[in-house]
Amino acid sequence: MAVDYFTKWVEAEPLAKITKANAKQFLWKNIICHFGIPAKVITDNGTQFTGKIFTSFCEDFHIQLVHTAITHPQANGQTDVTNRTILKGLKTRLGKAGGQWVEELPNVLWAYRTTSRTPTGETPFNLYFGTEAVIPVDIGVPSNRVQTFDFNNNEEKLMTNLDLLPEARDEASLRFAAYHQRIARHYNQRIKP
Structure with a gap:
């Protein structure tokens, strides 16, 4: 999952396992190819983000890579809040979808993207x-x-x-x-x- 700090636009993709290659591919396909090269990417300290594949990829595109402190995970609070919101939306829709969360993810993302966010007052x-x-x-x-x-x-x-x-x-x-x-x-x- 990736969240734009200002607009609150969220991109997410269902993955069975988050690997270094998956993280790199997600950044390329879902962020760079759609929106351009970001100036900065903030991640947690997962090995998929600290490994050479992902860090080299970011260096190649001159993307500043910032890892949140292990002792202060709230530094990436925007993603945590968005994760909770998306999960809540999925849980709400799962009753109707019979557990097919992968199929429901685009619907939940659409609802999130078209709902006004409190910090900006805009969608x-x-x-x-x-x-x-x-x-x-x-x-x-x-x-x-x-x-x-x-x-x-x-x-x-x-x-x-x-x-x-x-x-x-x-x-x-x-x-x-x-x-x-x-x-x-x-x-x-x-x-x-």
């Missing part, structure tokens, strides 16, 4: 693509979005959304910083001097 989908996804509830329902859709003006609206994307990301960044300040303030109030 990961919107922060990546500059527009909200058309979700199943929008199809066949007389919603404002569906009723006002005009095929002839669609390209113009998409271009406007893309022009506004940097501003939307700036606003999300401000909400993100304010969210972290609230969390820190709450945490600091609980700690006794």
Whole structure:
């Protein structure tokens, strides 16, 4: 699993075993080929991330590889929180799917990507693509979005959304910083001097 720190976009792939080669392949196929080369990758200290295959791969692409301290796994808290959210979504859907979690993973990822995240106030989908996804509830329902859709003006609206994307990301960044300040303030109030 990989999570973009700012947008909260998540990529995940079901694997029977996480090997060094699998980790390298996941980074290549799911991250670099879709989104470009990341500046930094934060991982735990699993051997699949500390071994020569993965570290050399990151060095070849000038990716800064940061391993969280064994004594402080909370340093990669974003991934832990996202893991819990994805697992909760899978458990909820497994009752309906009869235990076929591999088939349900794309559905859970879609739900996660199209749900507004508290830190940014935006959906990961919107922060990546500059527009909200058309979700199943929008199809066949007389919603404002569906009723006002005009095929002839669609390209113009998409271009406007893309022009506004940097501003939307700036606003999300401000909400993100304010969210972290609230969390820190709450945490600091609980700690006794």
